[in-house]
Amino acid sequence: MTSNLITATPAATGEGPQEMRSRSELTAKEVLREVGSVLRMSEKDAAELTSSPVENDEEQTMIINMGPQHPSTHGVLRLMLELQGEKVLRCKPIIGYLHTGMEKQGEELTYMQGGTNVTRMDYASPLNNELVFSLAVEKLLGIDGDIPERATWMRMLLSELNRMSSHLLFMATNGMDMGAVSMMIYGWREREEVLRFFQKVTGLRMNHNFIRPGGLAADLPAGWRDDVLAILEGLPSRLAEYDVLMTNQPIWRERLQGVGVITAEEAVALGTSGPILRSAGIAWDLRRDLPYLKYDEVEFDVIVGSYGDAFDRYAIRLNEIRESMKIVYQILDKMPSGDYRIQDKKVTPPPRARIDESMEALIHHFKIFTEGFKVPEGEVYVGIESPRGEIGCFIVSDGSPKPYRIHMRAPSFVNIQALPHMMRDGLIADAVAVISSVDPVLGEVDR
Amino acid sequence: MSEAVVDTSVPAEQLYGCEVTYSRGEKVIHASRENYIATLKKAIDDSFTMCTDLTAVDFLTYASPNRQLPSSVVGERFEIVLNLISLERRERLRLRVQIAEGEASLPTAFDLYPGTEAMEREVFDMFGIQFEGHPDPSRILMPEDWEGHPLRKDFSVGRIPVQFKGAPS
Numbered sequence: 001m002t003s004n005l006i007t008a009t010p011a012a013t014g015e016g017p018q019e020m021r022s023r024s025e026l027t028a029k030e031v032l033r034e035v036g037s038v039l040r041m042s043e044k045d046a047a048e049l050t051s052s053p054v055e056n057d058e059e060q061t062m063i064i065n066m067g068p069q070h071p072s073t074h075g076v077l078r079l080m081l082e083l084q085g086e087k088v089l090r091c092k093p094i095i096g097y098l099h100t101g102m103e104k105q106g107e108e109l110t111y112m113q114g115g116t117n118v119t120r121m122d123y124a125s126p127l128n129n130e131l132v133f134s135l136a137v138e139k140l141l142g143i144d145g146d147i148p149e150r151a152t153w154m155r156m157l158l159s160e161l162n163r164m165s166s167h168l169l170f171m172a173t174n175g176m177d178m179g180a181v182s183m184m185i186y187g188w189r190e191r192e193e194v195l196r197f198f199q200k201v202t203g204l205r206m207n208h209n210f211i212r213p214g215g216l217a218a219d220l221p222a223g224w225r226d227d228v229l230a231i232l233e234g235l236p237s238r239l240a241e242y243d244v245l246m247t248n249q250p251i252w253r254e255r256l257q258g259v260g261v262i263t264a265e266e267a268v269a270l271g272t273s274g275p276i277l278r279s280a281g282i283a284w285d286l287r288r289d290l291p292y293l294k295y296d297e298v299e300f301d302v303i304v305g306s307y308g309d310a311f312d313r314y315a316i317r318l319n320e321i322r323e324s325m326k327i328v329y330q331i332l333d334k335m336p337s338g339d340y341r342i343q344d345k346k347v348t349p350p351p352r353a354r355i356d357e358s359m360e361a362l363i364h365h366f367k368i369f370t371e372g373f374k375v376p377e378g379e380v381y382v383g384i385e386s387p388r389g390e391i392g393c394f395i396v397s398d399g400s401p402k403p404y405r406i407h408m409r410a411p412s413f414v415n416i417q418a419l420p421h422m423m424r425d426g427l428i429a430d431a432v433a434v435i436s437s438v439d440p441v442l443g444e445v446d447r
Numbered sequence: 448m449s450e451a452v453v454d455t456s457v458p459a460e461q462l463y464g465c466e467v468t469y470s471r472g473e474k475v476i477h478a479s480r481e482n483y484i485a486t487l488k489k490a491i492d493d494s495f496t497m498c499t500d501l502t503a504v505d506f507l508t509y510a511s512p513n514r515q516l517p518s519s520v521v522g523e524r525f526e527i528v529l530n531l532i533s534l535e536r537r538e539r540l541r542l543r544v545q546i547a548e549g550e551a552s553l554p555t556a557f558d559l560y561p562g563t564e565a566m567e568r569e570v571f572d573m574f575g576i577q578f579e580g581h582p583d584p585s586r587i588l589m590p591e592d593w594e595g596h597p598l599r600k601d602f603s604v605g606r607i608p609v610q611f612k613g614a615p616s
Contacts, residue, residue, distance in 0.1 A: 095587065095588065096586075096587060096588040096589065096590070099588040099589065101597060103573075103598060104597055104598055104602075104604060105604075108604060139471050142471075268496055268497050268534070269496075269560065269561045269562060270561055271497055271498055271499055271562025271563070272562070273499070282534065284534055289534075289537045290537055290539070377511065377513045377515075378470055378471055379471075379515065379528075380470065380473065381473060381500070381530055381541060383499065383530075383539075390499055392499065392500055392530065394500065394502060394528065394530075398511065399511075399513075404504075404509055405504045405505070405598075407500075407502045409499060409500040409502075409530070413565060414499075414562060414565065414566070416565075417561075417562060417564065417565050447588075
């Protein structure tokens with residue numbers, strides 16, 4: 001054993017008798033506990049374990065740290081794994097390494113500035129974060145019915161393209177984690193094309209702050225349709241390559257099939273959403289089941305798995321790229337002309353040209369950017385389908401220009417609770433596959 | 448804009464023995480600490496099998512009567528907010544529980560919704576509200592030796608002093 005591996009008896013881990021006993025010994029309540037036995041070991045317990053003496057038990061187990069500095073933990077996720085040989089007996093994710101107090105920060109920023117804050121949470125799908133924040137603020141303002149058609153369709157376009165870029169990033173990292181390193185290059189290449197489009201539209205590759213309460217920051221640039229079509233026409237042949245490289249390849253299937261299985265009951269009980277919930281066979285997609293924007297006017301399929309394993313989650317995301325492309329084609333057909341933001345003086349700054357000729361417009365512009373706009377009292381929760389699952393925004397307003405409380409329901413934060421269930425009794429080599437298949441974004445987990 | 452002012456002349460709408468209000472068209476029920484678990488059990492039996500979100504609000508500096516509470520519910524400093532989903536009926540339901548400052552605790556919902564474990568730990572970490580019977584009542588986002596609960600309104604955000612040339616010290 002190397003020095004960084006700690007050995008301990010299961011009883012000394014401080015996690016209670018949730019492991020190492022057969023199910024027949026457990027009461028129903030304990031089984032339920034075990035179903036939810038997640039995120040359980042505190043850092044203090046972990047520190048105590050490191051100092052506990054080595055016992056010469058025949059059934060020797062050891063606890064190792066995986067992360068926070070580990071290339072396959074997608075950032076700073078730290079997992080404590082209890083191992084018996086190569087078998088993972090228990091697992092506990094320890095998070096908080098990227099915590100920057102974004103919800104507290106959100107209380108200090110006006111509704112105008114809030115978009116810059118929330119967009120940095122899930123940095124792989126920033127536009128969806130902005131979208132849910134904007135929808136929540138608009139609902140509080142009572143202007144959610146007055147958003148121009150074009151703004152709504154533009155939001156859908158950006159949201160779906162963001163879903164594609166996020167899933168392409170997953171293809172890349174999933175391939176990399178599994179050892180298909182060439183896949184990493186391909187996934188990144190395709191994602192880059194989408195990001196280039198975002199850069200053209202919003203000015204930034206990531207953290208756009210483009211979708212704002214009341215509409216969007218700007219209209220689509222000239223030639224946007226050709227750019228989107230270029231992405232859509234280039235992708236199918238690339239996705240077919242992925243099928244050759246991964247989906248139909250025996251090594252890939254062997255590596256993922258039957259790994260990290262989660263049942264439908266567990267997935268619902270743990271509150272998971274997105275591809276994890278769908279991989280367990282539950283057809284739940286907020287775009288279809290609780291439609292927002294104009295998702296009830298487009299045709300698409302909800303991709304559902306049947307085994308709840310890592311391969312299902314991979315296949316769901318791959319096919320969701322195809323479904324998103326289908327949606328984007330329909331958006332191109334239906335994109336109406338009109339305004340890209342609401343013409344409500346309360347939330348919309350005056351156009352730049354007006355500032356040069358009107359004192360009132362200048363004052364208005366100054367006031368809206370320094371003080372922000374007041375939002376009526378009330379509370380609201382809006383949830384939408386981000387690439388990782390349900391992202392929700394809960395805002396309590398006390399009538400001032402800043403949210404009294406802003407809470408983001410982060411899908412990765414909840415989904416990560418499923419890790420111990422997926423890893424139980426698996427191999428340590430499969431742990432990497434399991435983390436990858438959950439596709440957590442740590443910026444969103446820790447906020 | 449506050450649409451939740453309850454008209455006392457008509458009997459208030461009830462659901463699972465709790466009063467119902469609507470906030471921007473969203474259905475909200477108000478449970479008490481005592482019937483919190485019983486209400487959740489009724490909600491589960493009524494197909495609200497998934498708890499998507501559990502969070503808290505600290506109303507220390509916002510004691511306005513416009514908090515959209517029914518007349519029978521007394522607003523306290525803390526409030527736990529749960530968002531439930533019925534996959535069957537495609538419905539959302541929000542549940543609010545008032546918690547007084549002196550008794551900042553609530554029975555855990557862990558046995559009913561195991562997915563609330565991390566969320567309850569987050570609420571404990573950020574607001575200092577204890578969840579009785581929680582299997583692992585430890586901090587989740589802040590370091591273990593952190594003092595205070597950051598999302599409480601009396602927890603200062605802290606500032607870095609900025610010095611300008613010639614500024615009075």
